[in-house]
Amino acid sequence: MQQVTRPGTDPAPSRWSYRVHRLLLRPGFRLALRAGLPFCLSLGLGLNYMSDKARQEQFMLALSDLREQIENRPEFRVDLLVVEGADRAVEEEIREILPVQFPVSSFDLDLDDLRRIIADLPAVASVDLRIQKGGILAAKLRQRAPVALWRSREGLSVIDIEGARISSADSRATRADLPVIVGAGADRAVVQALEVLAALAPLEPRLRGLVRMGERRWDVVLDRGQRILLPEEYPVQALERVIVLSQVQDLLARDLAVVDMRLAARPTLKMNKHAANEWWRVMNNQ
Template identity: 45%
Template sequence: RMMPAEGATPELAADIREALSIEIPGSPFNLRLAELSEKVLALDAVARVSLQVRSGGVLVVEVDERVPVAVWRFDNGLALLDKTGHRVASVPSRVVRPDLPLVAGLGADAAIPEALQLYGVARPIRDRLRGFLRVGERRWDVVLDRGQTIKLPETQAVTALKKVIELDVAQDLLERDISVVDFRNSQRPVLRLGQTAIGTFHDGWAVSLNDDG
Protein backbone atom coordinates (compact mmCIF):
# COMPACT_ATOMS: atom_id res chain seq x y z
CA ARG A 1 0.00 0.00 0.00
CA MET A 2 1.28 3.47 -0.88
CA MET A 3 2.01 5.93 1.92
CA PRO A 4 -0.60 8.76 1.95
CA ALA A 5 0.98 12.18 1.33
CA GLU A 6 -1.78 14.70 1.91
CA GLY A 7 -1.43 18.21 0.48
CA ALA A 8 1.25 17.15 -2.00
CA THR A 9 1.15 17.01 -5.78
CA PRO A 10 1.79 13.55 -7.28
CA GLU A 11 5.36 14.58 -8.12
CA LEU A 12 6.11 15.73 -4.57
CA ALA A 13 4.37 12.69 -3.08
CA ALA A 14 6.71 10.46 -5.08
CA ASP A 15 9.73 12.44 -3.84
CA ILE A 16 8.51 12.08 -0.24
CA ARG A 17 8.14 8.31 -0.53
CA GLU A 18 11.61 8.06 -2.03
CA ALA A 19 13.10 10.24 0.72
CA LEU A 20 11.55 8.18 3.51
CA SER A 21 12.20 4.76 1.96
CA ILE A 22 10.38 2.76 4.63
CA GLU A 23 7.91 -0.07 4.50
CA ILE A 24 4.31 0.98 5.09
CA PRO A 25 2.41 -0.21 7.08
CA GLY A 26 4.90 -0.83 9.86
CA SER A 27 5.23 -0.70 13.60
CA PRO A 28 4.99 2.89 14.92
CA PHE A 29 7.57 1.98 17.53
CA ASN A 30 10.13 1.52 14.77
CA LEU A 31 9.44 4.95 13.25
CA ARG A 32 11.42 7.91 14.55
CA LEU A 33 9.01 10.63 13.47
CA ALA A 34 11.31 13.59 14.16
CA GLU A 35 14.02 12.09 11.98
CA LEU A 36 11.54 11.33 9.21
CA SER A 37 10.16 14.88 9.39
CA GLU A 38 13.65 16.28 8.84
CA LYS A 39 14.01 14.17 5.70
CA VAL A 40 10.75 15.52 4.29
CA LEU A 41 11.60 19.12 5.19
CA ALA A 42 14.89 18.72 3.33
CA LEU A 43 12.88 18.63 0.09
CA ASP A 44 12.85 22.09 -1.53
CA ALA A 45 9.12 22.06 -2.23
CA VAL A 46 8.05 21.35 1.38
CA ALA A 47 7.25 24.31 3.64
CA ARG A 48 5.74 22.37 6.56
CA VAL A 49 5.26 18.71 7.43
CA SER A 50 3.27 16.72 9.96
CA LEU A 51 3.61 12.96 10.42
CA GLN A 52 0.97 10.77 12.02
CA VAL A 53 0.73 7.04 12.60
CA ARG A 54 -2.89 6.02 12.17
CA SER A 55 -4.74 2.80 12.87
CA GLY A 56 -3.12 -0.22 11.34
CA GLY A 57 0.32 1.33 11.70
CA VAL A 58 -0.11 3.47 8.59
CA LEU A 59 2.17 6.51 8.43
CA VAL A 60 0.39 9.54 6.97
CA VAL A 61 2.39 12.55 5.77
CA GLU A 62 0.68 15.95 5.66
CA VAL A 63 2.58 18.77 3.96
CA ASP A 64 2.20 22.38 2.93
CA GLU A 65 3.75 22.54 -0.51
CA ARG A 66 5.54 25.71 -1.57
CA VAL A 67 3.82 27.55 -4.42
CA PRO A 68 6.15 28.94 -7.10
CA VAL A 69 5.66 32.63 -7.86
CA ALA A 70 8.76 33.47 -9.91
CA VAL A 71 11.46 31.98 -12.11
CA TRP A 72 15.00 32.84 -11.00
CA ARG A 73 17.86 32.84 -13.52
CA PHE A 74 21.22 32.45 -11.79
CA ASP A 75 24.73 31.27 -12.68
CA ASN A 76 23.90 27.58 -12.40
CA GLY A 77 20.60 27.58 -14.26
CA LEU A 78 16.93 28.27 -13.52
CA ALA A 79 14.85 27.64 -10.41
CA LEU A 80 11.31 28.26 -9.24
CA LEU A 81 10.98 30.39 -6.09
CA ASP A 82 8.10 30.80 -3.65
CA LYS A 83 6.87 34.11 -2.22
CA THR A 84 9.64 34.15 0.40
CA GLY A 85 12.38 33.54 -2.17
CA HIS A 86 12.83 29.92 -1.09
CA ARG A 87 13.75 27.49 -3.85
CA VAL A 88 10.92 25.19 -4.95
CA ALA A 89 12.45 23.25 -7.83
CA SER A 90 14.84 23.47 -10.76
CA VAL A 91 13.45 23.95 -14.25
CA PRO A 92 15.21 23.23 -17.55
CA SER A 93 13.86 26.25 -19.40
CA ARG A 94 12.07 29.56 -18.92
CA VAL A 95 9.25 28.35 -21.17
CA VAL A 96 8.25 25.77 -18.56
CA ARG A 97 6.54 28.57 -16.57
CA PRO A 98 5.89 31.53 -18.90
CA ASP A 99 3.09 32.62 -16.55
CA LEU A 100 5.56 33.60 -13.82
CA PRO A 101 7.80 36.70 -13.74
CA LEU A 102 11.50 36.20 -14.44
CA VAL A 103 14.07 37.55 -11.98
CA ALA A 104 17.82 37.42 -12.41
CA GLY A 105 21.00 38.50 -10.73
CA LEU A 106 22.79 37.87 -7.46
CA GLY A 107 20.48 38.44 -4.50
CA ALA A 108 17.28 38.39 -6.56
CA ASP A 109 15.99 35.45 -4.51
CA ALA A 110 16.33 37.47 -1.30
CA ALA A 111 14.23 40.33 -2.72
CA ILE A 112 11.30 38.37 -4.15
CA PRO A 113 8.61 40.20 -2.11
CA GLU A 114 9.63 43.52 -3.69
CA ALA A 115 9.89 41.92 -7.14
CA LEU A 116 6.30 40.71 -6.81
CA GLN A 117 5.19 44.23 -5.90
CA LEU A 118 6.95 45.58 -8.98
CA TYR A 119 5.34 42.88 -11.11
CA GLY A 120 1.93 43.99 -9.89
CA VAL A 121 2.63 47.65 -10.66
CA ALA A 122 3.95 46.71 -14.12
CA ARG A 123 0.60 45.26 -15.22
CA PRO A 124 0.01 47.99 -17.88
CA ILE A 125 3.32 47.12 -19.59
CA ARG A 126 3.39 43.41 -18.80
CA ASP A 127 3.13 42.45 -22.48
CA ARG A 128 6.53 44.11 -22.97
CA LEU A 129 8.11 42.91 -19.73
CA ARG A 130 11.09 40.57 -20.02
CA GLY A 131 12.11 40.43 -16.38
CA PHE A 132 13.62 42.06 -13.31
CA LEU A 133 17.40 42.22 -12.94
CA ARG A 134 18.88 42.60 -9.45
CA VAL A 135 21.85 44.98 -9.57
CA GLY A 136 24.56 44.92 -6.91
CA GLU A 137 22.17 43.13 -4.53
CA ARG A 138 20.71 46.59 -3.86
CA ARG A 139 18.21 47.61 -6.53
CA TRP A 140 16.27 46.50 -9.63
CA ASP A 141 16.39 47.13 -13.36
CA VAL A 142 13.12 46.48 -15.18
CA VAL A 143 14.00 44.93 -18.54
CA LEU A 144 11.56 45.46 -21.43
CA ASP A 145 11.57 44.34 -25.03
CA ARG A 146 13.04 46.56 -27.77
CA GLY A 147 16.15 46.97 -25.63
CA GLN A 148 14.58 49.29 -23.07
CA THR A 149 15.56 49.35 -19.39
CA ILE A 150 14.01 51.15 -16.43
CA LYS A 151 16.58 51.72 -13.67
CA LEU A 152 14.96 51.90 -10.24
CA PRO A 153 16.37 53.35 -6.99
CA GLU A 154 17.54 51.32 -4.00
CA THR A 155 14.62 52.57 -1.90
CA GLN A 156 11.00 53.26 -2.89
CA ALA A 157 11.41 51.29 -6.10
CA VAL A 158 7.69 50.57 -6.30
CA THR A 159 6.86 54.28 -6.09
CA ALA A 160 9.41 55.07 -8.80
CA LEU A 161 8.00 52.45 -11.16
CA LYS A 162 4.50 53.82 -10.58
CA LYS A 163 5.75 57.24 -11.72
CA VAL A 164 7.24 55.74 -14.88
CA ILE A 165 3.97 53.95 -15.64
CA GLU A 166 2.03 57.19 -15.09
CA LEU A 167 4.34 59.01 -17.52
CA ASP A 168 3.89 56.25 -20.05
CA VAL A 169 0.10 56.39 -19.77
CA ALA A 170 0.04 60.20 -20.02
CA GLN A 171 2.82 60.79 -22.56
CA ASP A 172 3.62 57.42 -24.18
CA LEU A 173 7.07 57.63 -22.63
CA LEU A 174 8.02 54.02 -23.33
CA GLU A 175 6.79 54.21 -26.93
CA ARG A 176 9.50 56.73 -27.75
CA ASP A 177 12.99 55.91 -28.98
CA ILE A 178 14.47 55.76 -25.48
CA SER A 179 16.87 53.02 -24.41
CA VAL A 180 17.07 53.80 -20.68
CA VAL A 181 14.68 55.47 -18.24
CA ASP A 182 16.93 56.16 -15.26
CA PHE A 183 14.91 56.74 -12.08
CA ARG A 184 17.70 55.95 -9.62
CA ASN A 185 17.28 59.57 -8.51
CA SER A 186 13.53 60.06 -8.80
CA GLN A 187 13.96 63.82 -8.30
CA ARG A 188 16.19 64.00 -11.38
CA PRO A 189 15.22 61.23 -13.80
CA VAL A 190 17.41 60.83 -16.87
CA LEU A 191 16.39 59.54 -20.31
CA ARG A 192 18.95 57.93 -22.60
CA LEU A 193 18.02 58.20 -26.26
CA GLY A 194 18.01 55.24 -28.62
CA GLN A 195 20.33 55.12 -31.62
CA THR A 196 17.70 56.39 -34.07
CA ALA A 197 16.84 59.34 -31.85
CA ILE A 198 20.53 60.15 -31.36
CA GLY A 199 21.06 60.16 -35.13
CA THR A 200 18.07 62.44 -35.64
CA PHE A 201 19.35 64.80 -32.95
CA HIS A 202 22.82 64.94 -34.52
CA ASP A 203 21.36 65.57 -37.98
CA GLY A 204 19.21 68.38 -36.63
CA TRP A 205 22.17 69.88 -34.77
CA ALA A 206 24.28 69.81 -37.95
CA VAL A 207 21.52 71.57 -39.91
CA SER A 208 21.25 74.28 -37.25
CA LEU A 209 25.02 74.88 -37.36
CA ASN A 210 24.95 75.24 -41.15
CA ASP A 211 21.85 77.43 -41.19
CA ASP A 212 22.91 80.95 -42.12
CA GLY A 213 19.57 82.30 -41.00
Protein backbone atom coordinates in the same frame (compact mmCIF):
# COMPACT_ATOMS: atom_id res chain seq x y z
CA MET B 1 7.61 -36.46 99.52
CA GLN B 2 10.03 -33.67 99.61
CA GLN B 3 9.51 -30.78 97.30
CA VAL B 4 12.41 -30.23 94.97
CA THR B 5 13.19 -26.62 94.29
CA ARG B 6 16.25 -25.58 92.42
CA PRO B 7 18.17 -23.29 94.68
CA GLY B 8 19.15 -19.93 93.41
CA THR B 9 16.82 -19.61 90.44
CA ASP B 10 17.29 -16.11 89.27
CA PRO B 11 15.40 -14.49 86.43
CA ALA B 12 18.17 -12.01 85.73
CA PRO B 13 19.10 -11.69 82.06
CA SER B 14 22.67 -12.42 81.18
CA ARG B 15 24.88 -9.52 80.32
CA TRP B 16 24.76 -10.31 76.61
CA SER B 17 21.03 -10.80 76.41
CA TYR B 18 20.63 -7.49 78.21
CA ARG B 19 22.88 -5.81 75.65
CA VAL B 20 21.09 -7.38 72.71
CA HIS B 21 17.78 -6.29 74.13
CA ARG B 22 19.04 -2.74 74.45
CA LEU B 23 20.45 -2.85 70.96
CA LEU B 24 17.11 -3.98 69.59
CA LEU B 25 15.46 -1.03 71.29
CA ARG B 26 17.64 1.35 69.27
CA PRO B 27 15.37 2.77 66.54
CA GLY B 28 18.15 3.06 63.97
CA PHE B 29 19.20 -0.50 64.52
CA ARG B 30 15.62 -1.73 64.25
CA LEU B 31 15.19 0.13 60.98
CA ALA B 32 18.41 -1.33 59.65
CA LEU B 33 17.23 -4.76 60.68
CA ARG B 34 13.78 -4.34 59.20
CA ALA B 35 14.59 -2.54 55.97
CA GLY B 36 18.34 -2.46 55.44
CA LEU B 37 19.04 -6.13 56.02
CA PRO B 38 16.40 -7.51 53.59
CA PHE B 39 17.49 -4.95 51.02
CA CYS B 40 21.15 -5.82 51.27
CA LEU B 41 20.34 -9.52 51.32
CA SER B 42 18.17 -9.42 48.21
CA LEU B 43 20.60 -7.11 46.43
CA GLY B 44 23.50 -9.41 47.24
CA LEU B 45 21.63 -12.50 46.15
CA GLY B 46 20.46 -10.80 42.97
CA LEU B 47 23.95 -9.60 42.09
CA ASN B 48 25.39 -13.00 42.85
CA TYR B 49 22.78 -14.66 40.65
CA MET B 50 23.35 -12.24 37.78
CA SER B 51 27.14 -12.38 37.94
CA ASP B 52 27.12 -15.44 35.64
CA LYS B 53 27.69 -14.39 32.01
CA ALA B 54 25.43 -17.02 30.46
CA ARG B 55 22.66 -16.14 32.86
CA GLN B 56 22.99 -12.49 31.97
CA GLU B 57 22.66 -13.25 28.27
CA GLN B 58 19.70 -15.48 28.89
CA PHE B 59 18.07 -12.74 30.86
CA MET B 60 18.72 -10.11 28.20
CA LEU B 61 17.41 -12.47 25.53
CA ALA B 62 14.23 -13.07 27.45
CA LEU B 63 13.90 -9.35 27.92
CA SER B 64 14.34 -8.57 24.22
CA ASP B 65 11.93 -11.38 23.33
CA LEU B 66 9.34 -9.86 25.53
CA ARG B 67 9.95 -6.47 24.00
CA GLU B 68 9.62 -7.86 20.50
CA GLN B 69 6.39 -9.58 21.38
CA ILE B 70 4.92 -6.36 22.57
CA GLU B 71 6.21 -4.36 19.61
CA ASN B 72 4.80 -6.81 17.10
CA ARG B 73 1.30 -6.68 18.41
CA PRO B 74 -1.22 -5.53 15.73
CA GLU B 75 -2.11 -2.54 17.89
CA PHE B 76 1.29 -1.04 17.23
CA ARG B 77 1.61 -1.97 13.53
CA VAL B 78 1.75 0.77 10.87
CA ASP B 79 0.63 -0.34 7.41
CA LEU B 80 0.09 2.72 5.34
CA LEU B 81 1.47 6.12 4.49
CA VAL B 82 -1.06 8.80 3.68
CA VAL B 83 0.20 12.09 2.27
CA GLU B 84 -2.10 15.10 2.32
CA GLY B 85 -1.65 18.45 0.64
CA ALA B 86 0.99 17.40 -1.87
CA ASP B 87 0.77 17.01 -5.61
CA ARG B 88 1.47 13.73 -7.27
CA ALA B 89 5.15 14.30 -8.05
CA VAL B 90 6.00 15.34 -4.48
CA GLU B 91 4.00 12.47 -2.99
CA GLU B 92 5.83 9.98 -5.12
CA GLU B 93 9.10 11.51 -4.18
CA ILE B 94 8.24 11.24 -0.52
CA ARG B 95 7.26 7.62 -0.86
CA GLU B 96 10.51 6.98 -2.64
CA ILE B 97 12.85 8.62 -0.16
CA LEU B 98 11.25 7.51 3.12
CA PRO B 99 13.36 4.62 4.47
CA VAL B 100 10.34 2.67 5.74
CA GLN B 101 9.14 -0.77 4.67
CA PHE B 102 5.52 -1.30 5.57
CA PRO B 103 4.20 -2.97 7.64
CA VAL B 104 6.38 -1.73 10.47
CA SER B 105 6.03 -1.47 14.25
CA SER B 106 5.40 2.00 15.49
CA PHE B 107 8.25 1.51 18.01
CA ASP B 108 10.69 1.28 15.08
CA LEU B 109 9.59 4.52 13.47
CA ASP B 110 11.70 7.52 14.29
CA LEU B 111 9.15 10.20 13.53
CA ASP B 112 11.59 13.05 14.06
CA ASP B 113 13.99 11.60 11.56
CA LEU B 114 11.26 11.00 8.98
CA ARG B 115 9.92 14.47 9.50
CA ARG B 116 13.34 15.91 8.86
CA ILE B 117 13.75 13.90 5.68
CA ILE B 118 10.42 15.13 4.33
CA ALA B 119 11.04 18.70 5.38
CA ASP B 120 14.38 18.65 3.60
CA LEU B 121 12.61 18.19 0.29
CA PRO B 122 12.80 21.51 -1.62
CA ALA B 123 9.14 21.48 -2.53
CA VAL B 124 7.98 21.13 1.06
CA ALA B 125 7.46 24.18 3.24
CA SER B 126 6.40 22.36 6.38
CA VAL B 127 5.25 18.92 7.34
CA ASP B 128 3.13 17.46 10.13
CA LEU B 129 3.91 13.79 10.47
CA ARG B 130 2.06 11.55 12.93
CA ILE B 131 0.82 8.05 13.47
CA GLN B 132 -2.94 7.86 13.39
CA LYS B 133 -5.35 5.29 14.66
CA GLY B 134 -5.69 2.22 12.46
CA GLY B 135 -2.01 1.98 11.65
CA ILE B 136 -1.75 4.99 9.39
CA LEU B 137 1.32 7.15 9.10
CA ALA B 138 -0.16 10.48 8.08
CA ALA B 139 1.94 13.28 6.62
CA LYS B 140 0.22 16.61 6.27
CA LEU B 141 2.27 18.85 3.96
CA ARG B 142 2.29 22.43 3.00
CA GLN B 143 4.02 22.78 -0.40
CA ARG B 144 5.97 25.75 -1.52
CA ALA B 145 4.05 27.83 -4.16
CA PRO B 146 6.11 28.76 -7.29
CA VAL B 147 6.04 32.52 -7.94
CA ALA B 148 8.98 33.23 -10.19
CA LEU B 149 11.76 31.84 -12.36
CA TRP B 150 15.21 32.74 -11.28
CA ARG B 151 18.02 32.66 -13.72
CA SER B 152 21.35 32.26 -12.01
CA ARG B 153 24.73 30.75 -12.86
CA GLU B 154 23.35 27.30 -12.02
CA GLY B 155 20.59 27.73 -14.54
CA LEU B 156 16.91 28.44 -14.48
CA SER B 157 15.05 27.49 -11.30
CA VAL B 158 11.57 27.86 -9.93
CA ILE B 159 11.48 29.70 -6.59
CA ASP B 160 8.79 30.51 -4.09
CA ILE B 161 8.07 33.75 -2.34
CA GLU B 162 10.82 33.19 0.24
CA GLY B 163 13.32 32.65 -2.50
CA ALA B 164 13.65 28.99 -1.84
CA ARG B 165 14.44 26.86 -4.83
CA ILE B 166 11.62 24.41 -5.61
CA SER B 167 12.86 22.79 -8.78
CA SER B 168 14.83 23.56 -11.86
CA ALA B 169 13.24 24.48 -15.13
CA ASP B 170 14.60 23.34 -18.46
CA SER B 171 13.71 26.47 -20.30
CA ARG B 172 11.81 29.67 -20.01
CA ALA B 173 8.98 28.23 -22.06
CA THR B 174 8.18 25.37 -19.66
CA ARG B 175 6.87 27.86 -17.09
CA ALA B 176 5.72 30.71 -19.29
CA ASP B 177 3.25 31.78 -16.59
CA LEU B 178 6.02 32.81 -14.21
CA PRO B 179 7.99 36.05 -14.46
CA VAL B 180 11.76 35.88 -14.71
CA ILE B 181 14.13 37.52 -12.30
CA VAL B 182 17.84 37.58 -12.84
CA GLY B 183 20.95 38.49 -10.95
CA ALA B 184 22.80 37.73 -7.81
CA GLY B 185 20.67 38.23 -4.73
CA ALA B 186 17.44 38.27 -6.72
CA ASP B 187 16.12 35.31 -4.77
CA ARG B 188 16.38 37.28 -1.55
CA ALA B 189 14.07 40.05 -2.77
CA VAL B 190 11.28 38.08 -4.38
CA VAL B 191 8.60 39.96 -2.44
CA GLN B 192 9.74 43.30 -3.77
CA ALA B 193 10.05 41.85 -7.25
CA LEU B 194 6.45 40.70 -7.08
CA GLU B 195 5.33 44.16 -5.98
CA VAL B 196 7.19 45.71 -8.91
CA LEU B 197 5.70 43.16 -11.27
CA ALA B 198 2.22 43.91 -10.02
CA ALA B 199 2.77 47.59 -10.79
CA LEU B 200 4.05 46.66 -14.24
CA ALA B 201 0.70 45.28 -15.37
CA PRO B 202 0.19 47.97 -18.09
CA LEU B 203 3.59 47.11 -19.58
CA GLU B 204 2.99 43.37 -19.31
CA PRO B 205 3.25 42.63 -23.09
CA ARG B 206 6.62 44.33 -23.31
CA LEU B 207 8.18 42.93 -20.19
CA ARG B 208 11.14 40.63 -20.51
CA GLY B 209 12.16 40.37 -16.85
CA LEU B 210 13.65 41.98 -13.77
CA VAL B 211 17.35 42.22 -13.09
CA ARG B 212 18.73 42.62 -9.62
CA MET B 213 21.56 45.14 -9.78
CA GLY B 214 24.33 45.09 -7.20
CA GLU B 215 22.10 43.03 -4.90
CA ARG B 216 20.26 46.20 -3.93
CA ARG B 217 17.91 47.49 -6.63
CA TRP B 218 15.91 46.36 -9.60
CA ASP B 219 16.12 47.03 -13.34
CA VAL B 220 13.05 46.42 -15.43
CA VAL B 221 14.03 45.04 -18.80
CA LEU B 222 11.59 45.60 -21.65
CA ASP B 223 11.79 44.51 -25.27
CA ARG B 224 13.78 46.59 -27.76
CA GLY B 225 16.56 46.73 -25.15
CA GLN B 226 14.84 49.31 -23.02
CA ARG B 227 15.56 49.42 -19.32
CA ILE B 228 13.96 51.21 -16.44
CA LEU B 229 16.43 51.72 -13.60
CA LEU B 230 14.51 51.73 -10.33
CA PRO B 231 15.80 53.21 -7.07
CA GLU B 232 16.62 51.21 -4.01
CA GLU B 233 13.74 52.72 -2.05
CA TYR B 234 10.18 53.14 -3.25
CA PRO B 235 10.73 51.33 -6.57
CA VAL B 236 6.98 50.88 -7.14
CA GLN B 237 6.27 54.61 -6.90
CA ALA B 238 9.13 55.38 -9.31
CA LEU B 239 7.79 52.79 -11.73
CA GLU B 240 4.32 54.24 -11.49
CA ARG B 241 5.69 57.64 -12.47
CA VAL B 242 7.32 56.11 -15.54
CA ILE B 243 4.11 54.35 -16.47
CA VAL B 244 2.10 57.51 -16.11
CA LEU B 245 4.62 59.40 -18.29
CA SER B 246 4.50 56.61 -20.76
CA GLN B 247 0.75 56.64 -20.93
CA VAL B 248 0.54 60.39 -21.31
CA GLN B 249 3.49 61.08 -23.59
CA ASP B 250 4.17 57.65 -25.01
CA LEU B 251 7.54 57.78 -23.31
CA LEU B 252 8.44 54.21 -23.73
CA ALA B 253 7.23 54.04 -27.29
CA ARG B 254 9.96 56.49 -28.26
CA ASP B 255 13.49 55.58 -29.17
CA LEU B 256 14.88 55.40 -25.63
CA ALA B 257 17.52 53.15 -24.23
CA VAL B 258 17.23 53.81 -20.49
CA VAL B 259 14.86 55.54 -18.11
CA ASP B 260 16.92 56.24 -15.02
CA MET B 261 14.73 56.78 -11.95
CA ARG B 262 17.48 56.16 -9.40
CA LEU B 263 17.42 59.77 -8.23
CA ALA B 264 13.80 60.66 -7.68
CA ALA B 265 14.55 64.38 -7.92
CA ARG B 266 16.26 63.97 -11.28
CA PRO B 267 14.81 61.35 -13.59
CA THR B 268 17.14 60.87 -16.53
CA LEU B 269 16.55 59.57 -20.03
CA LYS B 270 19.19 57.97 -22.21
CA MET B 271 18.33 58.02 -25.85
CA ASN B 272 19.60 55.70 -28.54
CA LYS B 273 22.35 57.04 -30.73
CA HIS B 274 20.17 57.63 -33.73
CA ALA B 275 17.53 59.49 -31.76
CA ALA B 276 20.18 61.65 -30.14
CA ASN B 277 21.63 62.60 -33.48
CA GLU B 278 18.22 63.41 -34.78
CA TRP B 279 17.50 65.50 -31.72
CA TRP B 280 20.75 67.46 -32.12
CA ARG B 281 20.04 68.02 -35.78
CA VAL B 282 16.60 69.38 -35.08
CA MET B 283 17.85 71.56 -32.24
CA ASN B 284 20.73 72.97 -34.33
CA ASN B 285 18.44 73.75 -37.26
CA GLN B 286 16.21 75.95 -35.25
